[in-house]
Amino acid sequence: MDFNTQLTLFSTRFxxxxxxxxSFLLLGTIVSGLIEVxxxxxxxxxxxxxxxxxxxxxxxxLGFLFPVCECGVVPVTxxxxxxxxxxxxxxxxxxxxxxxNPIVFASTYAAFGFGPILIGRFAIxxxxxxxxxxxxxxxxxxxxxxxxxALMAMAGGSGKIAPQLDAPPLTFGQGLLRAxxxxxxxxxxxxxxxxxxxxxxxxxxxLFSQEQIRALASDPSMSAVAMAIxxxxxxxxxxxxxxxxxxxxxxxxxxxxLLTFLTFGPMVDIKATLxxxxxxxxxxxxxxxxxxxxxxxxxxxxxxxxxRF
Amino acid sequence: MRTRRWFQAALMLLLGLYLLETLLxxxxxxxxxxxFNWLAGLAGFTLLALGTLNVIALLSEPExxxxxxxxxxxxxxxxxxxxxxxxxxxxxxxxxxxxxxLGVFLPAQPLGAAAINxxxxxxxxxxxxxxxxxxxxxxxxxxxxxxxAFSSSTNIxxxxxxxxxxxGFVYRDVRFDxxxxxxxxxxxVSCCVADAVAIGVIVRSEQAGGLAADSWVRVQGRFxxxxxxxQRMPILIAESIESVAMPERPYLxx
Numbered sequence: 321m322d323f324n325t326q327l328t329l330f331s332t333r334f335x336x337x338x339x340x341x342x343s344f345l346l347l348g349t350i351v352s353g354l355i356e357v358x359x360x361x362x363x364x365x366x367x368x369x370x371x372x373x374x375x376x377x378x379x380x381x382l383g384f385l386f387p388v389c390e391c392g393v394v395p396v397t398x399x400x401x402x403x404x405x406x407x408x409x410x411x412x413x414x415x416x417x418x419x420x421n422p423i424v425f426a427s428t429y430a431a432f433g434f435g436p437i438l439i440g441r442f443a444i445x446x447x448x449x450x451x452x453x454x455x456x457x458x459x460x461x462x463x464x465x466x467x468x469x470a471l472m473a474m475a476g477g478s479g480k481i482a483p484q485l486d487a488p489p490l491t492f493g494q495g496l497l498r499a500x501x502x503x504x505x506x507x508x509x510x511x512x513x514x515x516x517x518x519x520x521x522x523x524x525x526x527l528f529s530q531e532q533i534r535a536l537a538s539d540p541s542m543s544a545v546a547m548a549i550x551x552x553x554x555x556x557x558x559x560x561x562x563x564x565x566x567x568x569x570x571x572x573x574x575x576x577x578l579l580t581f582l583t584f585g586p587m588v589d590i591k592a593t594l595x596x597x598x599x600x601x602x603x604x605x606x607x608x609x610x611x612x613x614x615x616x617x618x619x620x621x622x623x624x625x626x627x628r629f
Numbered sequence: 630m631r632t633r634r635w636f637q638a639a640l641m642l643l644l645g646l647y648l649l650e651t652l653l654x655x656x657x658x659x660x661x662x663x664x665f666n667w668l669a670g671l672a673g674f675t676l677l678a679l680g681t682l683n684v685i686a687l688l689s690e691p692e693x694x695x696x697x698x699x700x701x702x703x704x705x706x707x708x709x710x711x712x713x714x715x716x717x718x719x720x721x722x723x724x725x726x727x728x729x730x731l732g733v734f735l736p737a738q739p740l741g742a743a744a745i746n747x748x749x750x751x752x753x754x755x756x757x758x759x760x761x762x763x764x765x766x767x768x769x770x771x772x773x774x775x776x777x778a779f780s781s782s783t784n785i786x787x788x789x790x791x792x793x794x795x796x797g798f799v800y801r802d803v804r805f806d807x808x809x810x811x812x813x814x815x816x817x818v819s820c821c822v823a824d825a826v827a828i829g830v831i832v833r834s835e836q837a838g839g840l841a842a843d844s845w846v847r848v849q850g851r852f853x854x855x856x857x858x859x860q861r862m863p864i865l866i867a868e869s870i871e872s873v874a875m876p877e878r879p880y881l882x883x
Binding site: 321325327328329331332333334335336337338339340342343344346347349350496497500501503504505507508509511512515516519521522525529554555556557559560561563564567 | 637638641644648651657659660661662665668669671672675676678679682683685686689717720721722724725727728731732735736737738739740743744746819820821822823824826883
């Protein structure tokens with residue numbers, strides 16, 4: 321393929337992913353703006369279960385309240401942190417929400433019907449999100465975990481609730497301008513990771529051929545690895561990845577490997593993972609990528625080897 | 630700092646305009662599934678609004694006033710530096726310009742035969758909706774409807790003799806006899822082009838050799854169940870093939 325064709329293909333894929341993702345990102349920013357206005361810090365403290373495990377489990381179901389995909393979940397999580405959400409609960413929300421929400425339930429049901437894929441996808445996502453959330457709850461100080469900007473307005477230390485700010489009252493116009501300023505900074509802060517991730521995903525899609533990956537379909541463990549690579553490289557929106565998984569089923573990928581694709585992809589793909597850098601310290605983002613990878617592979621390979629449908 | 634803030638505002642306005650422009654010209658159909666068009670429109674208007682508010686803020690602020698979050702109390706030492714230096718750095722502005730540069734300076738083109746080299750092609754698609762496909766009259770079905778019908782049928786012979794009237798682009802690889810057959814192909818896009826899957830119907834015709842890859846054609850003919858690479862499958866025996874312009878919506882949306 322000559323360079324011009326490659327460049328045009330790259331450009332089409334880049335713009336496709338970017339337009340779709342930036343729309344969801346802005347939608348997430350709007351939701352986070354609504355949270356800013358309508359959700360008070362006391363509300364989060366009041367509704368959050370006291371016991372850490374219950375709080376983390378509740379966090380993984382928050383997606384039914386804020387239905388977002390993996391691009392929209394980032395600004396929402398960041399805003400919830402600023403409102404005082406404990407870090408571990410936010411991690412469970414961040415990882416689970418792109419799957420555990422009504423839109424993805426509907427699209428997975430439409431593609432696979434009610435059966436092992438649908439149940440497995442939700443159950444495995446829940447287990448993975450809660451496990452990683454629990455691991456994060458071992459570190460009590462948010463300052464060590466989060467980027468300074470995600471911490472703003474959050475009192476350091478316990479991750480509990482910060483005191484309300486007593487800023488001088490603003491006129492409506494001033495308030496609007498400030499909100500725009502904050503939203504703008506947020507957009508550029510996350511947008512840079514989105515562009516880098518989108519460019520990487522588009523380049524990978526253009527340079528590498530799916531044919532070689534598909535050749536691995538018949539091997540129970542390699543096919544799960546292949547699906548994890550696909551999920552990472554393709555960076556498809558979690559709201560529709562079930563439909564693509566169906567086409568992989570056609571190429572002979574077994575149920576366990578499809579579950580790896582459907583649980584790992586929404587948690588970790590190139591663009592979303594890079595956007596995590598706007599919330600978490602770099603070292604933690606690596607954990608946030610590696611832990612789901614290992615667990616989704618484990619589940620996928622175990623199912624491939626031991627479960628007959 | 631003010632220069633960068635002006636640049637930021639301009640970039641948001643231009644990105645917003647670009648999104649709305651692709652919607653108005655219909656180019657958006659090269660990139661995403663049409664059921665997300667409203668979302669792209671919303672994003673366009675949000676960017677325009679944010680850009681405009683930033684311009685108003687810049688015009689109403691006295692020159693040299695750098696305190697952007699006046700009144701915000703001192704929080705964490707770590708957060709302080711960020712709160713007062715929020716404006717994106719130059720490399721960030723350059724990154725966010727990339728979509729505009731690609732969108733404005735490169736000709737917009739949908740995925741074509743070249744893209745199949747990366748993604749492969751599916752002869753059958755295990756998609757839901759097979760029953761719906763059967764409820765459409767044969768000559769009204771598009772490539773996706775046919776592929777769905779083939780995939781959900783238990784008796785492939787039922788398609789023998791059925792008439793079809795299809796539009797798609799020409800694709801062949803080494804498996805095809807170049808002079809006599811080609812794949813009449815469409816991309817299906819569920820969300821955006823990242824998830825594009827090529828599907829197609831095999832067409833046999835004596836005219837096949839004269840058709841260039843990637844050219845758009847309308848094929849009318851009847852299906853016959855014949856052998857292709859040792860597998861019995863419905864093959865469209867062309868009665869007429871004419872060149873057509875690329876449709877406004879080049880992808881099919883499952």
